Amino acid sequence: MARRRSVGILALALALTLMAAASASAATQTVSRTFGPVKIGGYEVKQDTTVGIPNAGVDGYITDMKVNVVDKDGKPLPISRIMLHHVVFLNMGSAGDIRRDQTCGQFTLWNSRDTLPALAERFYAAGEERAEMHLPPGYGYRVSSRDTWFMVWMLMNHRQLPDEAYVKYTMTVETEQPLKPVTPYWLDVANCSVDPIYNVPGNGKAGTQDRRTSEFTIHESGRLVAGSGHVHGGGESLSVTQPTCSNREVARFLPTWGARSHPFYNVRPILHEPGPINVTSMTTATGIPVTAGSKLALTSTYDGALPHTRVMGISIVYVAPDPTVTDACGPLPSDVAYTRRPAGRATPPRFTVPLTGIDPNTGRAVTIKAPPGRRVALKSGATVAIRRFAFSRRNIALRKGARLTWRFQDGRTIHNVTLASGPIGFGSDNQDRGTYTQRFTKRGTYRIFCALHPVAMTESVVVK
Numbered sequence: 324m325a326r327r328r329s330v331g332i333l334a335l336a337l338a339l340t341l342m343a344a345a346s347a348s349a350a351t352q353t354v355s356r357t358f359g360p361v362k363i364g365g366y367e368v369k370q371d372t373t374v375g376i377p378n379a380g381v382d383g384y385i386t387d388m389k390v391n392v393v394d395k396d397g398k399p400l401p402i403s404r405i406m407l408h409h410v411v412f413l414n415m416g417s418a419g420d421i422r423r424d425q426t427c428g429q430f431t432l433w434n435s436r437d438t439l440p441a442l443a444e445r446f447y448a449a450g451e452e453r454a455e456m457h458l459p460p461g462y463g464y465r466v467s468s469r470d471t472w473f474m475v476w477m478l479m480n481h482r483q484l485p486d487e488a489y490v491k492y493t494m495t496v497e498t499e500q501p502l503k504p505v506t507p508y509w510l511d512v513a514n515c516s517v518d519p520i521y522n523v524p525g526n527g528k529a530g531t532q533d534r535r536t537s538e539f540t541i542h543e544s545g546r547l548v549a550g551s552g553h554v555h556g557g558g559e560s561l562s563v564t565q566p567t568c569s570n571r572e573v574a575r576f577l578p579t580w581g582a583r584s585h586p587f588y589n590v591r592p593i594l595h596e597p598g599p600i601n602v603t604s605m606t607t608a609t610g611i612p613v614t615a616g617s618k619l620a621l622t623s624t625y626d627g628a629l630p631h632t633r634v635m636g637i638s639i640v641y642v643a644p645d646p647t648v649t650d651a652c653g654p655l656p657s658d659v660a661y662t663r664r665p666a667g668r669a670t671p672p673r674f675t676v677p678l679t680g681i682d683p684n685t686g687r688a689v690t691i692k693a694p695p696g697r698r699v700a701l702k703s704g705a706t707v708a709i710r711r712f713a714f715s716r717r718n719i720a721l722r723k724g725a726r727l728t729w730r731f732q733d734g735r736t737i738h739n740v741t742l743a744s745g746p747i748g749f750g751s752d753n754q755d756r757g758t759y760t761q762r763f764t765k766r767g768t769y770r771i772f773c774a775l776h777p778v779a780m781t782e783s784v785v786v787k
Contacts, residue, residue: 350499354379359489360395363405363480366679366688366778368594370408370433370477372517378414378472383498384463388412388456390449390492392478397491402451403590405488408477409450409553409635412492413443417469425508426539427515434737435516435752443473446507448639451587451598452578454551457662459608462548462643463502475517479594483687505548505641510563510621512537512636519637522742522750523557525630526765532559533627535636538566538620544648546610547619550640552576552603556596557631557671559624561638567617568652574611574659576638578602580668588672592679592688594777596631601665609656613642617651626671630748632741633774676743678770678781693718693770693783706730706758707782709738709773714782721763721786728760738773738780745769746786 356377363369379385392400392407416422424441431438446464447456458464480486512535513519523533552561563574578599581587587597613619623636680691694717701716703725708715710732721727729740731754740759741750746767751759753775763769763786773780 350497352381352496352498353493354381354496355491355493356380357393357489357491358474360487361478361490362485362487363478364485365480365483366592367480368477368775368777369480370518370775372433373474373476374471376472376474378468378470379466379494379496380468381496381498382467383496384465384502384504385456385494385496386458386463386502387495388447388492389453390490391453392488393491395487395489400488402586403481405486406451406479406481406590407449407490408479408595409448410490411445411448411475413445413473413475414466415443415471415473417467417471420467425506425542426510429515431516433517433753434755436754441515443471444507445509445639448553448637450553452553452600452602454553454602454604456551457604457606458505458549458641459606461503461608462505462641463497464507464641465504466496481590481592481594503643505643506543506545508539508541508619508640508642510537510539510619510638510640512621512623518753519635520633520750522748523625523627523631523634524748525628526747527627529628531627533625534622536620536622538618541613541617541619541642542615543642543644544614544646545642545644546648547573547613547640547642548608548610549606550574550576550604550638553635553637554578554602554623554625555598555631555634556674557626557629557634558599558636559626559671561636562622562624563638563640564620564622565618565651566620570620573655574605574638574640576603576605577664578671579664580670580672582667588674592778593676594679595633595774596674596676600667603661603664605659605661607656607659609658610643610645611655612648612651612653614648614651629673630742630745632748632750678743678772678783679778680781681778688778691781694781698783698785701725701727704728708732712736712776712779714780717782719782719784721784723766723786724762724764725786726760726762727784728758730758731756738775741772741774743770743772750774
């Protein structure tokens with residue numbers, strides 16, 4: 324009898340355990356969503372903002388999130404076909420739960436002129452390095468099935484033929500147990516633009532660094548519990564500090580660069596300077612104290628010896644509101660943990676971006692020294708028209724110190740003027756009208772392209 328009772332108790336205990344496990348698994352869901360298809364022309368760099376992409380589809384808290392580019396069957400696409408340059412997810416929230424960006428009141432749009440109120444908060448992003456969101460246990464980013472999500476994205480087609488791709492994003496969502504909600508703070512040294520780029524001129528001695536810093540205000544007391552970063556080619560580090568607390572450093576994100584054999588350095592055609600294969604991220608369950616009105620600063624550090632154009636310096640950190648935090652300079656936690664850096668190079672490699680043109684016989688992209696056509700000597704102050712997807716003067720000779728102006732005249736089509744390689748780095752904003760002027764202060768050959776149409780629009784300027 325006692326034996327039978329013991330067996331019954333064990334069976335009941337096992338059943339309760341299985342029920343608890345089933346309940347736990349039901350409370351934590353893996354949710355995958357797909358946006359697409361995105362159709363991309365041959366050798367095209369395509370960027371856009373899409374409103375109303377599929378949201379998480381459930382009420383709960385996102386604890387982890389990642390993204391990839393796939394084909395119609397869900398198979399990841401190699402970068403030799405389609406490269407995800409960057410993607411940003413924004414959440415407008417829903418009725419009664421409106422979300423607003425914490426560091427911007429308005430966004431400057433793709434043409435670098437028009438603006439739009441920041442009616443959604445940026446909560447996750449990734450680039451070539453495929454950054455992932457990972458929040459410490461007990462914390463989550465609150466979402467609803469009624470939320471309206473946006474996506475800002477840039478994809479590159481490395482093949483001659485038109486192609487299509489899908490953006491697949493996968494989330495771990497806690498749907499039953501309430502978690503401590505986090506608020507995302509987007510820290511960006513070129514903030515409040517859908518294309519927040521800047522240019523590193525280079526031309527420094529070996530070991531020279533280019534540093535850019537911006538400060539941001541914390542709106543609600545709490546604890547910073549996680550963060551990650553994003554840089555482009557030439558990036559060395561991202562540092563988050565507290566100016567309120569003698570500028571003490573609270574986070575540092577480090578990129579890792581691939582080996583010479585990595586696909587980033589061998590895919591053709593080369594449409595931009597390759598970025599890192601990884602950037603470290605940080606978590607702390609205890610949290611770093613911050614108070615309402617205090618400041619966070621982000622410093623983006625790049626190699627300053629060589630030119631690096633259209634780069635970014637971005638970090639997204641997650642703050643869990645906590646009104647009991649009253650000292651912004653309280654002790655730093657002892658449980659700060661960083662992801663491990665993968666095998667690779669710890670410092671950015673030297674890389675020269677060539678000009679790319681189209682072989683008239685095959686229609687394929689090939690490396691060129693200069694666009695076709697004779698070189699024309701111009702005086703300082705001369706103007707180059709940009710129209711019909713071309714620079715009106717493709718090969719130019721200037722004297723040192725001369726200025727050259729580009730006039731954008733291609734209707735509503737957006738272009739830019741960007742150094743691919745040369746003595747000093749520069750790049751214009753994306754523009755569909757107006758002008759951009761550059762003074763050439765150093766002798767040498769400047770190879771230039773439109774970074775949005777890098778194969779179709781090229782130019783060479785020789786400064787003597």
